[in-house]
Amino acid sequence: MLFARTVFRVVNWLAARGGLMPTEAETEAEEHRERRRTGVRGETFAYWYLRRQGYVVVRRNYRAAHCRGEIDLIGWDGDVLAFVEVKTRTTPTGGPPERMVDAAKRQELLAMARDYLARRKLGEVRYRFDVVALEARPGTAPAVRLHKGAFGAG
Template identity: 45%
Template sequence: MNKRKIGSCHEEQAAAFLKKQGLYIVERNFRCRTGEIDIIARDGDYLVFTEVKYRRTGESGWASAAVDWHKRQRISRAAQFYLIRHGYADIPCRFDVVAIDGNRIQWIRNAFDYTE
């Protein structure tokens, strides 16, 4: 299986997990020239921009550690573009990470703040 198929499979797993937690999935794989957002969801009043990371084993580090400053910056810029494009001016937002390490799913709410 190639990396894209593996990633899609785990993004589907993460979306199903978030739905079970009560979130409504608005959009998946939003892309623009500034970056990509794996899952955009609603959690009550919040619009949630979610990055999904998967690691089969911990040999190359944990999945959550893969969301470094540069990745946070690209996600933040893509989120800003999404908000402007869809006319959201005053909606509260947050940035979450769903880290999948082997069979373990970890949902990190408010994983990071907007990064310029």
């Protein structure tokens, strides 16, 4: 009983002084984990969405050794190989998700796509870059926009 009272007092004392609050690093780590979970959910939704649109997805989360980042999905849409970037938003802040595919990201995706084509010796294949934009508000079905040929292709 004495132990329980002592622990209770220590917990109350720490709480009153903010000692039980997460540190900034812990908060940032949790935010990073939540962003990653949102991204994985968005990519999984996009995978099934693209399959329903007739894509044959051949690769998820492709990474090239010399590049930062990854290509979320790679799949055939008829005779065209599509490199697909998936962007998911759960809040309206920051504008539409597709806006996040900026010039730097496009260059990164192009370099990874070239690596993928070279490693698989796909040479003269037709390809393009698509963007799937998802707006997933809690408690509602996601709004999906598929932008085929969103930027420069081969």
